[in-house]
Amino acid sequence: LIKGNHLSKKTGFGKLYFKDESRNPSGAFKDRPMAVGVSKAKEFGREIVVTASSGNAAASLATYAAKAGLKSYIFIPESTPPGKVSQAFVNGGIIIKVKGSYSNAYAVAKMAAREFHWMNITTTFLNPYAVEGDKTIAYELYHQLDRKVPDWILVPTGAGPLVFGIYKGFTELNFLGLTDKKPRMAAVQAEGCAPIVQAFESGSRKVDAWGTPGTIASAIADPLKGYEQDGELVLEIVHDSRGTAVAVSDDEILGAVFDLARNEGIYSEPGAAVSYAGFKKLSENNVIKEKQSVVCVITGHGLKDPGSAAENLNIPVIGPDLEELKSHLK
Structure with missing residues (x-):
């Protein structure tokens, strides 16, 4: 605080x-629900966990699943920022992009969890432990x-x-x-x-x-x-x-x-x-x-x-010259 x-x-x-x-x-509040959700998955003897995510839950689930030794499947919108996708990928998450908005990724994750009996830790109100x-x-x-x-x-x-x-x-x-x-x-x-x-x-x-x-x-x-x-x-x-x-x-x-x-x-x-x-x-x-x-x-x-x-960056470039720096500072 x-x-x-x-x-x-x-x-x-x-x-x-x-x-x-x-x-x-993992750099976001999603670690709180994921820490609990993944812990319960481990307690229940589940080997595969899944989430839909706009990015932060993806990175968090991959992080905690890696620590717990579980496989994680992650469904994200196509437009998810690259930084979040990279973080989830490096941590071992199996990432699948879904066309459209987050709601579409949510629907696919829900269907996959039911079909393949994966534990769904999507951080809406879907998982009570999360x-x-x-x-x-x-x-x-x-x-x-x-x-x-x-x-x-x-x-x-x-x-x-x-x-x-x-x-x-x-x-x-x-x-x-x-x-x-x-x-x-x-x-x-x-x-x-x-x-x-x-x-x-x-x-x-x-x-x-x-x-x-x-x-x-x-x-x-x-x-x-x-x-x-x-x-x-x-x-x-x-x-x-x-x-x-x-x-x-x-x-x-x-x-x-x-x-x-x-x-x-x-x-x-x-x-x-x-x-x-x-x-x-x-x-x-x-x-x-x-x-x-x-x-x-x-x-x-x-x-x-x-x-x-x-996108708002406007950073000047100068040569390795003090006079050029002085000129810029003016």
């Missing part, structure tokens, strides 16, 4: 924190904040099991009498793929699948096609916690990537930076108040998907 320094001063929020999940072994891994963030925050509960937790959201898991963890702590409140949860999506936000803003409790995603935040570009009920469960959490759901543009996301890196030294992929982009939007609209404590979950490392930020 990182206490905001420069961004706290710039925004006026003295209790702004970043839960940096890029420090996990979801349990997500709630460990709540336990860590409870201890890292000296047993205090933050007023708001902002979570990058695709299907939304992380929103559910974190809230479940705090709900359990509250049930045990260890806390006197629960956090308000903010599900943050990209404008180019925001089925949950669309339902929330319309006042509906029914989530409709999105069409073709169009966003730089590939990690959360989940149309929920065929499992719209996952989004409806997230909506329940948002309402129960008196929270909100908000969508941010690609420009806002890219701005958040640079803000986090240049002010706090946190290099995040676009799909992870949406939590801070969402915070900026909600605080500017006075939904989140200055005196409230806020945790932005940063779900994955920038090296997972550097492409969008790299």
Whole structure:
């Protein structure tokens, strides 16, 4: 957990924190559900595990399956960032690209698991053990904040099991009498793929699948096609916690990537930076108040998907000459 320094001063929020999940072994929060899911697969005597993934779950499953001595099959969209594909491949994952969106990869993984009796650890709500891994963030925050509960937790959201898991963890702590409140949860999506936000803003409790995603935040570009009920469960959490759901543009996301890196030294992929982009939007609209404590979950490392930020590179080239350097510095 990182206490905001420069961004706290710039925004006026003295209790702004970043839960940096890029420090996990494979560089993303997916290590939490995969650690539990793969452990259960080992316990059940399963030899083959499978997941659908937009990239981070792929790398994580391959990592933990390798450690456990299991074979892993991974179904990903064609558009998955090369860094994530490479990481999964190097760790021994058997990767198969599926045409179309993440929802198509999800459908193929589900069919394959049933047909070949593989254990499906897809990190939506499909595997109950994997979801349990997500709630460990709540336990860590409870201890890292000296047993205090933050007023708001902002979570990058695709299907939304992380929103559910974190809230479940705090709900359990509250049930045990260890806390006197629960956090308000903010599900943050990209404008180019925001089925949950669309339902929330319309006042509906029914989530409709999105069409073709169009966003730089590939990690959360989940149309929920065929499992719209996952989004409806997230909506329940948002309402129960008196929270909100908000969508941010690609420009806002890219701005958040640079803000986090240049002010706090946190290099995040676009799909992870949406939590801070969402915070900026909600605080500017006075939904989140200055005196409230806020945790932005940063779900994955920038090296997972550097492409969008790299497109903005404008790096000069000079010869090995001091005068040329001086001329450039002017």
